[in-house]
Amino acid sequence: MSKKISSDKLSIFALGGVGEIGKNMYVVQYANDIVVVDAGLKFPEEDMLGIDIVIPDISYLTENRDKVRGILLTHGHEDHIGGLPYVLKHLNVPVYGTKLTLGLVENKLREANLLGETKRILIHADSEVELGSTMKATFFRTNHSIPDSVGICIETPEGNVVHTGDFKFDHTPVNDQYADLQRMAEIGSKGVLALLSDSTNAEKPGFTPSERSVGIVLEDIFRKAEQRVVIATFASNVHRIQQVINAAESSGRKVTVIGRSMVNVVSIAAELGYLHIPDGMLIEPEEVNKMAADRVVVLCTGSQGEPMSALTRMARSTHRKVDILPGDTVIIAATPVPGNEKYVGRTIDELFRLGADVIYSGSNSGVHVSGHGSQEELKLMLNLMKPQFFIPIHGEYRMQRRHALLAESVGVDPDNIFITDIGEIVEIQNGSARKAGKVTAGNVLIDGLGVGDVGNIVLRDRKLLSQDGILVVVVTLSKQSGAIVSGPDIISRGFVYVRESEGLLDEANRIVSSTLQKLMSENVNEWASLKTSVKDALGRFLYEQTRRRPMILPIIMEV
Amino acid sequence: MSKKISSDKLSIFALGGVGEIGKNMYVVQYANDIVVVDAGLKFPEEDMLGIDIVIPDISYLTENRDKVRGILLTHGHEDHIGGLPYVLKHLNVPVYGTKLTLGLVENKLREANLLGETKRILIHADSEVELGSTMKATFFRTNHSIPDSVGICIETPEGNVVHTGDFKFDHTPVNDQYADLQRMAEIGSKGVLALLSDSTNAEKPGFTPSERSVGIVLEDIFRKAEQRVVIATFASNVHRIQQVINAAESSGRKVTVIGRSMVNVVSIAAELGYLHIPDGMLIEPEEVNKMAADRVVVLCTGSQGEPMSALTRMARSTHRKVDILPGDTVIIAATPVPGNEKYVGRTIDELFRLGADVIYSGSNSGVHVSGHGSQEELKLMLNLMKPQFFIPIHGEYRMQRRHALLAESVGVDPDNIFITDIGEIVEIQNGSARKAGKVTAGNVLIDGLGVGDVGNIVLRDRKLLSQDGILVVVVTLSKQSGAIVSGPDIISRGFVYVRESEGLLDEANRIVSSTLQKLMSENVNEWASLKTSVKDALGRFLYEQTRRRPMILPIIMEV
Structure with missing residues (x-):
């Protein structure tokens, strides 16, 4: 292969799907053309309290919206198409997919009232898709736990980038849709610049059963x-x-x-x-x-x-x-x-x-097999494609790493293997590749309709509330004398069952009163100090008595 | 209320450890003598928010404290001894264990300031322990993932009850403490009325490696x-x-x-x-x-x-x-x-x-093996003991059930196998056995020092708070006119990040105001109605706007 000399670069990065299982979204950019592969969702981690789903941060795409030529879908699983309704709301670009994939997508878009405004383009295993002025995509049939799954070959001026999608090699597929080994071999023999391949089962030896x-x-x-x-x-x-x-x-x-x-x-x-x-x-x-x-x-x-x-x-x-x-x-x-x-x-x-x-x-009942290829199948894909550069995708870090070792074992130069994080760019120019910084990437947490930000502060509060509950302390002070007019009243939720803990809460009441009275007598009357003192005194008392740290919310009113 | 157990029968039940992994505690009672085997803890399930540990409900034992002759410990794991500090606080009875087990227990009791007041009795593999006037315990050495593990044979007027503790058969043990096969065989040949055996690995075929x-x-x-x-x-x-x-x-x-x-x-x-x-x-x-x-x-x-x-x-x-x-x-x-x-x-x-x-x-690296025997070892134990009645313990229901099938496969009469829930009594009299009601049993949830009850209401509140947070709505009304004097003020924690959601909360404010004003104009002024109406109106609005259901806590004051 002759080395190209060009000022334009090829950039490849993931907005989701590396260092994690879920929310797959990969980006290939050359000059002013951006192609996106998949737009998945992920289910929340256990520390994301109250969150319904997680999607990729697509800031980079919305900031470059005029360059995005489309979203190519490999197959119809939620971790590959589930983010579409959210993504398309902010980025109206064409969506390419096979028949079943588009069928599932359309159902989703209909529910989100996005069907009318979204351009959907049906592809077949032998389709060719022009993507802007510099890139072109072709497809190859794979086996996976949903029909109509494809891998994608993106032809760029730097060379061909192959994205496997999710795959296994099932030599006796249920639907007689055989993986297109011939086409894969042909892509490989023409030369693959970079391979992005499914790492899900990179830790599993052998073959996945049919x-x-x-x-x-x-x-x-x-x-x-x-x-x-x-x-x-x-x-x-x-x-x-x-x-x-x-x-x-x-x-x-x-x-x-x-x-x-x-x-x-x-x-x-x-x-x-x-x-x-x-x-x-x-x-x-x-x-x-x-x-x-x-x-x-x-x-x-x-x-x-x-x-x-x-x-x-x-x-x-x-x-x-x-x-x-x-x-x-x-x-x-x-x-x-x-x-x-x-x-x-x-x-x-x-x-x-x-x-x-x-x-x-x-x-060990034989009632389930995985849809992802094991180590021998991953090696087979690597040997069919014979890539110059290899980027293991679709997996937790340990799976990417294991996949990298598999690539080494079949002869890929270790210096040509890039294990990336979300947002991390692999840049290829004139046939040489390097890591080249990061684009914005992360988790967008969707809670309900996604109105308002559910960020770290909100999650931290939910975590605190879930551990030991909350005490709301209400006190009314006299504007003139500073004396307590009513309260303190303590309302607890998720802390202790009140009927069994009256003594504790009575004592808590006394502590709030005496804290406030002491401060007043010292002429401290800024609300911030009063609130902080009540929180500190009450927090200390409750921790000593119970070893718990409920959230304390003092509400001080003046009349 | 606990069922009364008539004095001429043998009763066997678990207060923990069946239908679950953890908080093992088993009870054998004959006439006025009660023997307890183990007193473990369990780590909380994911829906037990904020809970540190879970221990068995020991109401039955405290109600019958004068009959409890002691707690026999099989080995020093937390799920067998971790509940002791809590149990001994309410039930001061002697504790029997092997040297290492007692060493670990003493460390625990020292931290809980219970060491001085607890009678600890060292047992060896050949010890004999008198338990009240009707029972006697002997022990047999087993292999497990902690040294000094034993099984227990409790001799009762009805016959011998054998509790295996946790075990595997390791023919090349690290400490050269071989399982005492001879003693087990001897117990078996003398006749075992009932066997309680470890079901942890009942789903695993074959043998557990050494x-x-x-x-x-x-x-x-x-x-x-x-x-x-x-x-x-x-x-x-x-x-x-x-x-x-x-x-x-x-x-x-x-x-x-x-x-x-x-x-x-x-x-x-x-x-x-x-x-x-x-x-x-x-x-x-x-x-x-x-x-x-x-x-x-x-x-x-x-x-x-x-x-x-x-x-x-x-x-x-x-x-x-x-x-x-x-x-x-x-x-x-x-x-x-x-x-x-x-x-x-x-x-x-x-x-x-x-x-x-x-x-x-x-x-598959070989850096870990289980401490529990697999199916072939469970069958070996069954065949050594040849029990008349069999009670699979120490496992989730599916493991108990699998263990029951193993027992059937080696010739135990299916009618003589009892899969029990915690509290469920197996009663044996004159050589025949039946299920005979239940004693009080359940989870005691320990949060911090365990002060105050953390029951269903508290857990439900924590769950709600963890999902969508809380809104506290504070309003002051005039005693005379009923008009709003100050507020409504809305304080949110764990709901949305306020700075990004000002519009939403402003609108929420208006809804609270207008709801209250409407009620006042209709002369509704019972606080309960006011609060309920505010909660309903605000909850409906927020759900429509966000599809979230935060806890809403209205605080209405009068001046």
């Missing part, structure tokens, strides 16, 4: 089950859903679909031809109780033990339409996402208590 | 490491600590011990002869930086990613004495307890970012 292996297990379970089969899985896993339908058909059962996102995906995927459902196969939830137990499959949400999901409600006997009965077989066809282990465990326990036979992934 | 396998891996790592070795493990795992010392010795390194509980255990175990430390092996943390990097081992706490622990501080570069340097080898010799995966993952990432080589259990 999705089809789950189908075989399901058929066996469906056939042997003497009563109803209830199966929970990720709503977006259309291949899994297809296999549930197939297993139901071959065991003479009907399927009912329960849970908002599951109903959504099934209808979109069926309508677009990604799910093949025999006539008469689907029944309404209301019909379940009228049918023989061994003729029924309940396909539902809740594989992560989410508190409001269908399976969790069934496990707690609070679902309006389906009760779990002794002898039912319940399959949880998913692995708990880190952080959800306890919720899933609780659901399993509750189902067992109801007398169900529960089959879950912890028990 | 602790010694970890030692071999550690020696190899210590020898190959070119710089310092930092190793975090459970402080109580004295075998593991011994192996760290051995590996340090054979690789020519010195060891420094960091972290309060680690320093504690090392000094107690060494003093009592459970840890053999060559002279000059231990160095002070201050000496670490003066020594050649390949001569040092740092043994520390933090294997669970606990926020304030030694390893976490090192990973964040906030430890006062030890910095992690590029090229250091860090070993996390533990599996994350469910719920801690994210914390451990974060610590690993931070260590990698500092340039350390991190070895952890997720990577």
Whole structure:
């Protein structure tokens, strides 16, 4: 490859998806053209109290809005498309995706009233997309736990940048959509300047099993089950859903679909031809109780033990339409996402208590396989692409690092491997690459409608409130004499149960009174000092008595 | 109210440790004699906001305090002895334990000022303990992840009740304290009426590897490491600590011990002869930086990613004495307890970012083995004891259930297996057993010093506060005219960042004013109605605008 001499540079960076699992968003810029790959969301960490979702900070994109040529989507998972409604509100650019991906996106945009104003462009595996005057994108089909997933090859004046999207190599895919090995090899033989590749399973040795292996297990379970089969899985896993339908058909059962996102995906995927459902196969939830137990499959949400999901409600006997009965077989066809282990465990326990036979992934049952390739598949991708530069993406730092070691092991020069943080730019010019500073990047926390800033102060207060609650101390002072006219009244929430702690609160009252009286007698009457003194005295007393530190909010009024 | 237990029957129940991992406490009662096995604590669930620890509700024991003959301890882990300081405060009974167990207990009681008033009785593997007029206990040595662990055989007029404690079968134990298979077989051949056995690993097929396998891996790592070795493990795992010392010795390194509980255990175990430390092996943390990097081992706490622990501080570069340097080898010799995966993952990432080589259990590295027996060992115990009745303990419901299936598989009559909840009594009389009601049982939540009740209302408030914060609305009304004299003032904490949301709060102010004025003009002036109306109107407005539901606390004063 000949070295180009140019004053323009190629910049590659992530706004989300590196050093974390979730909110994937990657940016490729050459001269005045910016291309964005994916726009995902992330679920909040445990210290982000009250937050619903987290999306990437897109300041860099809004500040350069005239340069952004579009958002290319690799597939329809929430961590790749879930941020779109928020991003498109601030950045009206075209969105490119395959049929199923756009189908799921459109549903989302409709709910956010953004469908009309968003330009959506359908791509196929052989599409070519012009991106401004300097770049062009082509695509290649991959295997993943949702159909219609693609990798992207972005052709730039510096060379080709390949983004794998999420992938595994499934040699016996459920939908017969084979990964396009030939196209990948062709891209590789033409020369790949930089490869960005999925690091999710970089810690896992070997190969990830084929999705089809789950189908075989399901058929066996469906056939042997003497009563109803209830199966929970990720709503977006259309291949899994297809296999549930197939297993139901071959065991003479009907399927009912329960849970908002599951109903959504099934209808979109069926309508677009990604799910093949025999006539008469689907029944309404209301019909379940009228049918023989061994003729029924309940396909539902809740594989992560989410508190409001269908399976969790069934496990707690609070679902309006389906009760779990002794002898039912319940399959949880998913692995708990880190952080959800306890919720899933609780659901399993509750189902067992109801007398169900529960089959879950912890028990080596074969009812789930990952959608991400393991080490041997990551090496295969590296060897197909033979990149000059390698940027491991889509993973926590330890996974990126492991992926970097894999790249080294197949011959990538360690100096050509860049493990980046969000915002960190890899700049490539004339065939040489280096880290070149940072763009603004971070978490935007969405709570409810996202009105008003939920920043560090708000989160710190929520944390404090959640630990030991709050005491509001109300006192009215006389303007003239400075004497206490009414109060102090102490109102506690989340601190102690008042009826059991009257003595404590009485004493707290006395401490507030005497603190204020002492200050008045010394002619200290700035409110700030009064409030600080009350907070300090009361805080000290409560800590001594209880070893707790509730938030204290003094309200001092004058009449 | 507790159910009365008739005097001629044997009753067995758990006050903690079934349907959960933690706060182990089991009760065996015959006539007027009550024996308690263990008194553990549990760490709070994620919905127990602000709670420090959880202990069993011991109402049944305090109501029957004159019958309680003592607390027998199986071993020195927190989930078996951590509740003692709280229990002994309300129930002054003798405590029986092996040397190391009592050593750890004494340390605890000293801190709680209970050492003087607590009768502590040292037991050996061949001790016999009279418990009231009807029962007697003998002991048998087991293997577990702490030395001096025992199982207990309680002889009662109905027959022998065996409690295994926590156990595995380690045929090559680190301390040469072999499990006493002969004694177990002898107990079995004399006849076991009821067996209570550890279900922790009932879901795991096969055998748990020997602790010694970890030692071999550690020696190899210590020898190959070119710089310092930092190793975090459970402080109580004295075998593991011994192996760290051995590996340090054979690789020519010195060891420094960091972290309060680690320093504690090392000094107690060494003093009592459970840890053999060559002279000059231990160095002070201050000496670490003066020594050649390949001569040092740092043994520390933090294997669970606990926020304030030694390893976490090192990973964040906030430890006062030890910095992690590029090229250091860090070993996390533990599996994350469910719920801690994210914390451990974060610590690993931070260590990698500092340039350390991190070895952890997720990577199949052999640096940790469980202290609990897997399925084959559980079957071995069942076959040694050949119990008539079987009660799986020490586990979540799904583990108890799996353990029950294992018992069935080795020939225990399914009708003789009792999966119980806390408080649920298994009553045995004349050789036949049945479930016979419940005694009071539950969680006692300890927050700080445990002053005042932290019950459901307090937890519910903390949950609400943690989600969307609180708004305090202060208004002063005129006693005569009912007009607003001052306010409304709205103070928010944990809701929105005020400076960015002035418009929202201004509008909220207007809504409170107009709500109050309207009510006054209609002559509604009961405070309760005023407050409720303010709460409703403001809550509705805020939900419409933000989709959040902060707690609203109206404070209305009259002058």
